[in-house]
Amino acid sequence: xxxxxxxxxxxxxxxxxxxxxxxxxxxxxxxxxxxxxxxxxxxxxxxxxxxxxxxxxxxxxxxxxxxxxxxxxxxxxxxxxxxxxxxxxxxxxxxxxxxxxxxxxxxxxxxxxxxxxxxxxxxxxxxxxxxxxxxxxxxxxxxxxxxxxxxxxxxxxxxxxxxxxxxxxxxxxxxxxxxxxxxxxxxxxxxxxxxxxxxxxxxxxxxxxxxxxxxxxxxxxxxxxxxxxxxxxxxxxxxxxxxxxxxxxxxxxxxxx
Numbered sequence: 001x002x003x004x005x006x007x008x009x010x011x012x013x014x015x016x017x018x019x020x021x022x023x024x025x026x027x028x029x030x031x032x033x034x035x036x037x038x039x040x041x042x043x044x045x046x047x048x049x050x051x052x053x054x055x056x057x058x059x060x061x062x063x064x065x066x067x068x069x070x071x072x073x074x075x076x077x078x079x080x081x082x083x084x085x086x087x088x089x090x091x092x093x094x095x096x097x098x099x100x101x102x103x104x105x106x107x108x109x110x111x112x113x114x115x116x117x118x119x120x121x122x123x124x125x126x127x128x129x130x131x132x133x134x135x136x137x138x139x140x141x142x143x144x145x146x147x148x149x150x151x152x153x154x155x156x157x158x159x160x161x162x163x164x165x166x167x168x169x170x171x172x173x174x175x176x177x178x179x180x181x182x183x184x185x186x187x188x189x190x191x192x193x194x195x196x197x198x199x200x201x202x203x204x205x206x207x208x209x210x211x212x213x214x215x216x217x218x219x220x221x222x223x224x225x226x227x228x229x230x231x232x233x234x235x236x237x238x239x240x241x242x243x244x245x246x247x248x249x250x251x252x253x254x255x256x257x
Contacts, residue, residue: 019051026062037072040065045078060089067100071107079104095121099131106134111142129159136168145176163192170202179210197229197236204239216247 022043029036044066047055055062063082070079083100090097102117118135121128132155139148152169159165170185186203193199204222207215223239230236 019047019054022047022051023055026065035072037069041069041073041075041078044069048082060086064096064100068103071103074107076104076107079107095125095128095131099128099134102131102134102138106138106141111138114138127158129155129162133165140172145172148172149176160188161192163189166192174206179206182206183210195229197226197233200229201226201233201236201239204236208239208243211246213247213249216243219243 025039025043026047028034029040044062048059048062048066052059063086067079067082067086070076070082083097083104086094086097086100092098098117098121102114102121105111105114105117115135115138118131118138121131122135125131132151136148136152136155139145139151149169149172152165152172156162156165156169166185166188170182170189173179173182173185183203183206186199186206189196189199190203200222204219204226207219207222220240220243223236223243227233227236227240
């Protein structure tokens with residue numbers, strides 16, 4: 001059976017735990033997309049400080065993960081030491097290092113400084129998607145929703161296949177109560193990832209929120225599609241039940257009558 005992360009962490013914490021155990025912890029968190037910053041920081045720090053020679057080509061990726069985990073955990077001492085190590089290795093002009101410097105400033109809420117770094121990086125490489133996304137994050141953290149939305153729209157003109165960006169944009173529009181614009185985002189998401197039931201479900205819920213006979217009829221269709229993709233989905237079932245209650249004039253209700 002596959003070893004759980006909890007078991008890996010327990011064995012890696014014991015005295016004399018092997019390098020392999022710490023590497024397995026990092027691999028597990030990466031493969032399962034687990035943030036688990038405290039765990040990554042503990043195992044990653046152990047590897048880069050005591051077993052750097054055994055990491056081979058993954059050494060610098062591990063350093064980067066340790067840095068980001070340290071920022072998450074508020075361990076700025078470790079973050080600064082790791083950033084200094086990366087600067088010595090890759091130089092002050094490395095775009096990757098510059099982006100990490102921006103994230104370090106973000107952790108201190110120095111948003112103006114972070115934006116300045118990201119702007120400089122993007123001037124050198126306008127196709128640097130990760131730095132562009134960090135710019136959106138900073139603008140959103142600053143509370144400048146309008147600028148964040150504009151920036152993300154510009155990003156999607158270049159990276160139209162990025163479903164995470166479409167989802168982020170939809171969430172921002174919903175926060176601003178721009179439901180029709182959010183609806184467009186979910187239409188793009190459904191085209192990009194049609195088998196994903198969550199996109200059909202959220203699109204249906206958005207149509208339900210907007211209301212009106214036409215939207216409610218369409219919402220029922222997408223609730224049904226979500227249920228087909230995810231049998232037993234209670235949210236989809238609930239939507240199918242609610243639509244005819246709120247819309248007795250819908251076409252399918254008249255047909256049943």
